[in-house]
Amino acid sequence: MTLAWRHLQRALCLPPMMSKRCPSLSLGMFWTSVTKLSLHTKPRMPPCDFTPERYQSLAYDRILEIHKHHLSPTMKPYFQKPLLLHQGFMEWLFDLEGNRYLDFFSGIVTVSVGHCNPKVNAVAQKQLGHLWHTSAVFFHPPIHEYAEKLSGLLPEPLKVIFLVNSGSEANDLAMLMARAHSNNTDIISFRGAYHGCSPYTQGLTNVGSFKMELSSGASCQATMCPDVFRGPWGGSHCRDSPVQTVRKCSCAPDSCQAKDQYIEQFKDTLNTTVAKSIAGFFAEPIQGVNGVVQYPKGFLKEAFKLVRERGGVCIADEVQTGFGRLGSHFWGFQTHGVLPDIVTMAKGIGNGFPMAAVVTSPEIAQSLAKRLLHFNTFGGNPMACAIGSAVLGVIQEDCLQENSQEVGTYMLLKFAKLREKFEIVGDVRGKGLMIGIEMVKDKMSRQPLPLEEVNQIHEDCKCMGLLIGRGGIFSQTFRIAPPMCITKPEADFAVEVFHAALIQHMERRAK
Structure with a gap:
């Protein structure tokens, strides 16, 4: 040289x-x-x-x-x-x-703890030498160890775990759970939401480039996204972030006019575009694909209450916000002070290894079990569960x-x-x-x-x-x-x- x-x-x-x-x-x-x-x-x-x-x-x-x-x-x-x-x-x-x-x-x-993290690699290599795959009709320690660890990170009654392979599949299953439990059909999601690209979840996804001209995702309705920057209402104290919009705000300390206006729009959706009883409402704690859109503080709490009054369940899509990425809390829904009925998760759960999960209450899980035998060939795969446990360990050990x-x-x-x-x-x-x-x-x-x-x-x-x-x-x-x-x-x-x-x-x- x-x-x-x-x-x-x-x-x-x-x-x-x-x-x-x-x-x-x-x-x-x-x-x-x-x-x-x-x-x-x-x-x-x-x-x-x-x-x-x-x-x-x-x-x-x-x-x-x-x-x-x-x-x-x-x-x-x-x-x-x-x-x-x-x-x-x-x-x-x-x-x-x-x-x-x-x-x-x-x-x-998706890569939560680092590409080829040495601690995760070591666990994956060890499991690779023990058992690559067996379906969930056989027991194996990694799936039970992981289920215990993951359930310990979620509040009551979110303790029943369905392991699947992707975020789209997790949201598919959550839609089915909501309908089986509520005996209703209509599901609401935000404009700008992204919940997957499968034929079922395309009804929930409301980003134009991901929509199809073919029929898919029936009985899903979109409601206005409470975007305090691009939407019609927003101020300088609306969101749970160290950085606020530059829009002026005349709200009192204990109230948010933007939140109230967006809640009125949500009520309008409930009164006009869905049945009197609904199956559920999907929300990302922070919208990912739509550009990290945050809602006014208090919005999800009021929206969840309105959904439950109509017989629906509330689903938090934690595919991008979960596993400590938001810093202040392990789950994004915790930043809103709400308790969802169903939580979906993927991406960072396996640090890039194909893995996802749906977590719900025993009551909702039983509602699904009464309707069908849900089976997934690769969900709960020994490799995935060993890696998932290693990811949880690294998040905790390395703070x-x-x-x-x-x-x-x-x-x-x-x-x-x-x-x-x-x-x-x-x-x-x-x-x-x-x-x-x-x-x-x-x-x-x-x-x-x-x-x-x-x-x-x-x-x-x-x-x-x-x-x-x-x-x-x-x-x-x-x-x-x-x-x-x-x-x-x-x-x-x-x-x-x-x-x-x-x-x-x-x-x-x-x-």
């Missing part, structure tokens, strides 16, 4: 493996990724003591060809040149060329819920400062390590920033080594949801990269 290359590498904060592996290719990638960003503005990437193995699999062009001809055409990858990832370690991801990225989207809010609260709040407040500096940053919101940054044309109109501009900011962040997510009805909101093991220096890097991407974007606009 030449001395000149060493100086360049140090100035650019490139990981050491790039120079050892393919210096000419890495240098070429450098010129394509940061040509528009002067060296002194490129944020310094935090260190990482993990070195990935050399990539020796399919060539990139072959990957593209296979994807085009043999994989689902509905799968739309991020970025103009799709990112081919090779290996991961904790909060870091590595592509085929050895480039390192800080993962701040966690495989769509990851507390880390989500501390680092998440620290980072949220730093992102909020960018809202003051840039007219196109309309809203910054969230709780713990679930953060949304909504991009707008201007703060007055709150119109979404054009898609091509959002895409370019997204690309710029990737070129500087930061991977973030997208959400919102118009794909106008950046979603920040890193593994819960991240540190403050890594949070600083993420904010600095996003800041640099905004500066770069404004410079393009000015030309």
Whole structure:
């Protein structure tokens, strides 16, 4: 390695493996990724003591060809040149060329305790040598050990667990439970809600790009989302977050006018679009796919009361908000001071291993049991349950819920400062390590920033080594949801990269 290359590498904060592996290719990638960003503005990437193995699999062009001809055409990858990832370690991801990225989207809010977490890996490898699979008609210790641990983290009477494989499947089952228990049919969910893409749950999902022109999800009705930033009502004290909207608020200390207005809309749905008796109401404690949308404080408590008065049950979709990600509480519903009748969970439950669950009361579980024999071939798989137990252990042992609260709040407040500096940053919101940054044309109109501009900011962040997510009805909101093991220096890097991407974007606009 030449001395000149060493100086360049140090100035650019490139990981050491790039120079050892393919210096000419890495240098070429450098010129394509940061040509528009002067060296002194490129944020310094935090260190990482993990070195990935050399990539020796399919060539990139072959990957593209296979994807085009043999994989689902509905799968739309991020970025103009799709990112081919090779290996991961904790909060870091590595592509085929050895480039390192800080993962701040966690495989769509799924990697809870870190990619290939050594403690989880050790448990998985041990279980792999004992028993891969047996269906639930046979007993095995991992499923019973996990059931005991998970039930201990939920309040009474939420103690009966149905293990399944995905969030969509969990919500499918919860819909069936609600209808079997209530003997009613209609189910309500919010506009902007995402509860899955299966034919059944598509009725609950109310994001236009996920809807079909074919019949699916019958007897599901959408109600207005109480979005205090984009909705018709909202103020500066509405949500359970260290950062509030910039909208003015004239509410008294013990009341919220926005919450009251949205409750009236919810009552209107109950009075006009569903039967007098309903099966249930689904709600994410914080909407994920819609861009980390938070409701006014007290809204869910009143909505749950209204649903139960109509004979329905209340379902909390914790697929993205559960397992300590919100910091202050282990479950998102606890942040609203409510007790749901059914809780669905997935994603972070297995740190990326296919696993999900529905938890309910003995009474509701028996209502389902009287109607059908529910069976799932892979639900409660020994591998899944061993991994699930390991994830719970790591969250507790490594204080990851507390880390989500501390680092998440620290980072949220730093992102909020960018809202003051840039007219196109309309809203910054969230709780713990679930953060949304909504991009707008201007703060007055709150119109979404054009898609091509959002895409370019997204690309710029990737070129500087930061991977973030997208959400919102118009794909106008950046979603920040890193593994819960991240540190403050890594949070600083993420904010600095996003800041640099905004500066770069404004410079393009000015030309």
